[in-house]
Amino acid sequence: MSAPPSVPVGTTETFGNGDTARASLEALRSEIAKAVVGQDPAVTGLVVALLCRGHVLLEGVPGVAKTLLVRALAASLALDTKRVQFTPDLMPSDVTGSLVYDARTAEFSFQPGPVFTNLLLADEINRTPPKTQSSLLEAMEERQVTVDGTPRALPDPFLVAATQNPVEFEGTYPLPEAQLDRFLLKLTVPLPSRDEEISVLARHSTGFNPLDLESAGIRPVAGAADLETARDAVARTKVSPEIAGYVVDICRATRESPSLSLGVSPRGATALLSTARAWAWLTGRDYVIPDDVKALALPTLRHRIQLRPEAEMEGVTPDSVITAVLAHVPVPR
DSSP, X not given: OOOOOOOOOOOSSOOSSHHHHHHHHHHHHHHHTTTOOSOHHHHHHHHHHHHHTOOEEEEOOTTSSHHHHHHHHHHHBSSXXXXXXXOTTOOXXXXXXXXXXXXXXXXXXXXXXXXXXXXXXXXXXXXXXXXXXXXXXXXXXXXXXXXXXXXXXXXXXXEEEEEEOSSOOTTOOOOOHHHHTTOSEEEEOOOOOHHXXXXXXXXXXXXXXXXXXXXXXXXXXXXXXXXXXHHHHHHTOBOOHHHHHHHHHHHHHHHTOTTEEEOOOHHHHHHHHHHHHHHHHHTTOSBOOHHHHHHHHHHHHTTSXXXXXXXXXXXXXXXXHHHHHHHHSOOOO
């Protein structure tokens, strides 16, 4: 997925039209670039998730700035943010909150957990047991948390940005399919190129501190009002019957692939259409074209399919299956 063209840096004021809101959201890239070198596709994916009210799973080896990327995004938004380091001893109540007895009033009162925020960074989400992982299921799907039978609404906007390491499996708990399906996008964070890595070292040699983003000059350039305006504009992005059929044909083709034991569900099809509309709007159009669908197919679908064991042994990957499907499904004209 390539990044949309750069636009001038916006402001945090409330905007009344989609063009200004688009400029404000595009300014996030400039702000994040003050802390993170490269990774434009991941940055763009996070913006798409914000527009679609979705959640993001960031996967990459240690040391490629996954956590820094989300922290820089949070610093660039005028939104509340919290971070949870997922560990084997973390309990569900440590995420959602719990009832606490107040001796003065002889009553129980609810103490909200870190999930009650706009942007939740779930760091190394696969290092906590399934019992704690499941504490996010209701929050991610229904935007609420139920404690002691009482549902409590989460703030809007609400986005979970989770990170995980794809190569170190000792002491980890792979996310179940039901939870993976709650993520709108799965973004891979690759190792930087040689030039980008030299740029990283140059920044650190001049005193850059990844723990102090304020000193790096990152400031909020967008807020909740900008997101609401942008989401309204995305909702008005037109989708022709041919494009809708193209999305369905791609997803149905994965269900017929001999390399897969599980293809993309109808929920995955709606997710692909949603992300394609957001991408179209970000690139300045009010209608979706096939290239928008292709651009978002990999990050939207790669975590929604399951390889057969024999295919996995032969070196087949989810990305290669989706790429093959895109090559064979007829493109509408």
